[in-house]
Amino acid sequence: HLIDEEYARMLGVSAEDVRRAAARYLVPDAASAVAYLPRNAGEDLDAGRLRGAFDAAPITVPVRSEPAIGVPTPRPASGRSVAGVEHVRLPGADLLVRRRPGTPLTTLGVYFPRQGWESAADAGIAALTMRSLIRGAGERDAAQLALASERLGGSLNPVTNADWVGLGITAIAGRTGAAAALLHSVLTTPRFDPESVDVERGLLLEEARQQVDDMVRYPFQLAFRGAFGEAGYGLPVGGTLESLAALDATRVRRWHQTGVPGTRPVIVAVGDGALDRLVGELAGVFGDWTPAAASGPRVPPTWQVRNSAHESVVTRDKRQTAIAMAFPGPERRAADRAAAEVWAAVASGLGGRLFEALRDRRSLAYTVIASAWARAAGGALITYIATTPEREEEARSEMLKELGKFTAAPPSAAELTQAQNYLAGQAEVSRQSASALAAEVVEAWIAGRGLEELEDPGAEYRAVTAEEVLAVAREHLDPARRAEGVVRGRVGG
Numbered sequence: 001h002l003i004d005e006e007y008a009r010m011l012g013v014s015a016e017d018v019r020r021a022a023a024r025y026l027v028p029d030a031a032s033a034v035a036y037l038p039r040n041a042g043e044d045l046d047a048g049r050l051r052g053a054f055d056a057a058p059i060t061v062p063v064r065s066e067p068a069i070g071v072p073t074p075r076p077a078s079g080r081s082v083a084g085v086e087h088v089r090l091p092g093a094d095l096l097v098r099r100r101p102g103t104p105l106t107t108l109g110v111y112f113p114r115q116g117w118e119s120a121a122d123a124g125i126a127a128l129t130m131r132s133l134i135r136g137a138g139e140r141d142a143a144q145l146a147l148a149s150e151r152l153g154g155s156l157n158p159v160t161n162a163d164w165v166g167l168g169i170t171a172i173a174g175r176t177g178a179a180a181a182l183l184h185s186v187l188t189t190p191r192f193d194p195e196s197v198d199v200e201r202g203l204l205l206e207e208a209r210q211q212v213d214d215m216v217r218y219p220f221q222l223a224f225r226g227a228f229g230e231a232g233y234g235l236p237v238g239g240t241l242e243s244l245a246a247l248d249a250t251r252v253r254r255w256h257q258t259g260v261p262g263t264r265p266v267i268v269a270v271g272d273g274a275l276d277r278l279v280g281e282l283a284g285v286f287g288d289w290t291p292a293a294a295s296g297p298r299v300p301p302t303w304q305v306r307n308s309a310h311e312s313v314v315t316r317d318k319r320q321t322a323i324a325m326a327f328p329g330p331e332r333r334a335a336d337r338a339a340a341e342v343w344a345a346v347a348s349g350l351g352g353r354l355f356e357a358l359r360d361r362r363s364l365a366y367t368v369i370a371s372a373w374a375r376a377a378g379g380a381l382i383t384y385i386a387t388t389p390e391r392e393e394e395a396r397s398e399m400l401k402e403l404g405k406f407t408a409a410p411p412s413a414a415e416l417t418q419a420q421n422y423l424a425g426q427a428e429v430s431r432q433s434a435s436a437l438a439a440e441v442v443e444a445w446i447a448g449r450g451l452e453e454l455e456d457p458g459a460e461y462r463a464v465t466a467e468e469v470l471a472v473a474r475e476h477l478d479p480a481r482r483a484e485g486v487v488r489g490r491v492g493g
Contacts, residue, residue: 176273368383410466416465
C-alpha cells in the first residue's frame with residue numbers, strides 16, 4: 001500500500017510543486033560541481049564562478065522544430081496466441097505482442113535475424129550501422145530524433161548481438177503507434193552522414209580498447225577466436241581495433257541495404273492495453289514492409305580445435321594471469337541445452353563446485369566462472385580462472401582436474417536440486433520488467449525453438465536429470481578440443 005500511495009503522490013505532482021522543490025534545493029550554497037576540460041583549454045571552475053551561474057539572467061533555450069510523426073491508420077489483424085503472446089503474420093514481417101497489465105509503458109522493438117557472418121575485415125559493421133541509425137534519419141537530425149523519442153516516453157536503443165540486430169524504444173501507453181512510426185522512419189530513411197558515422201566509430205574504437213585491457217572479456221575474446229576462427233562467433237560483436245579502423249559511411253550504407261531490408265523482421269511489443277489495439281497500430285505501420293530476397297540461412301560455424309588444445313597468449317605487465325577455456329557445447333536449440341545450463345549452475349557461483357575446490361580449498365583464484373554459452377548456430381561450455389602468474393600452471397591443471405570429475409560421475413542430488421531451483425527462480429524473477437519479457441520473446445523466436453518455450457521457463461530446468469548433466473559433460477568437456485585465451489602477467493612484474 002505504501003507503493004500505491006507513492007505512485008498516487010507522484011501522479012499528483014503539479015508544476016508549482018516542482019517550482020517549490022527547485023527553490024528549496026537548487027541553491028548555490030548546496031551545490032558541488034566538477035568540470036572535465038581538455039588540457040590547456042577552457043576556464044577552471046571555482047566556487048565564485050559556480051555561484052555566479054545562479055545569479056545570471058535566465059537562459060533561454062531555442063525550441064527546435066521537428067517534423068510531426070505521422071501515424072498510419074490502424075488496420076485490423078488477427079493471429080494466434082501462444083504462451084500469452086499474440087502472433088500475427090504480416091506479408092513482410094511478424095508481430096509478437098504480449099500484454100503486461102499495470103505497465104504504463106510499452107516496450108517496442110524491431111529485430112532482424114542476421115543473414116551472414118562478419119569477417120575479420122568487417123567485424124563491428126553491424127554494430128556501427130545500428131548505432132549510426134539514431135544519428136539522423138529522414139528530416140530529423142540526431143537532436144530531433146532524441147527529442148521525438150523523449151516526447152514518446154523513452155529513447156531509441158540500438159541492439160546488436162551475434163544472431164540479430166534491432167532498434168527499440170519505450171513509449172508511454174497510448175503512444176505505441178507513434179513510436180512504431182518513428183522506428184519505421186529511422187530504419188528506412190537513415191542519413192548515415194560521414195561525420196556522424198565517424199563519431200560512433202570513435203566510440204566503438206574506445207570500447208574495443210577497453211575490452212583489450214579487460215582481464216575478463218579479453219581472455220574470452222582470445223578463446224572464442226581460437227574456437228571459431230576469424231569469423232562470426234570468433235569475433236567481438238563490437239569489432240576489433242583493426243577492423244573498426246577501416247570502416248566508414250560507405251560500408252555502413254552498403255551493409256544497411258542488405259542487413260536490414262534483406263531479412264524478415266519481427267516486431268515485438270510488451271505493455272498494457274487491448275491486444276487488438278496494439279496489433280492494429282503495429283500492423284498499420286509495418287503492414288506494407290517488404291523484405292528483399294534473403295541470402296539463405298547461415299552455414300553453422302565449425303569448431304576449429306580438433307585433437308590438440310589451442311592456446312592464444314598475450315603477456316601484460318600485471319600481477320595477475322587470467323585463463324579462459326572454451327569447450328564445444330550445445331547450441332541454443334539443442335535438446336541438451338538446459339542440461340548444459342544446469343551443469344554451469346552446479347560448477348559456478350559462490351557455492352559452486354569450482355569455487356569451493358579452486359578458491360576456498362586451494363586459494364588458487366581471485367575469480368572462478370563457469371557458464372553455458374548458447375547461440376542460434378553454435379555453443380560452448382566456458383570457464384575462467386584468475387590467479388597469480390606464479391601459479392598459472394597449477395591453476396590450469398587443477399581446473400582441468402575438476403572438470404574431469406564432471407565426466408566421471410553425475411552431480412549429487414543436492415547439487416542438482418540447488419541448480420534447478422536457482423535456474424527456475426532466475427527465469428521467473430527475470431520476467432519482472434517489460435523489457436526483460438520482450439528480450440525473452442525475441443530470443444525464443446529468433447534463436448530458440450519458438451514461443452512455446454515461454455509457457456513455463458523453469459520447466460525445462462526442473463526436468464533435467466543427473467544422468468543428462470553427466471552426458472553433457474562427457475560429450476563436451478574434452479581437454480583436447482578446448483580453446484584457451486590467456487592474458488599472462490609477469491612473475492614479479
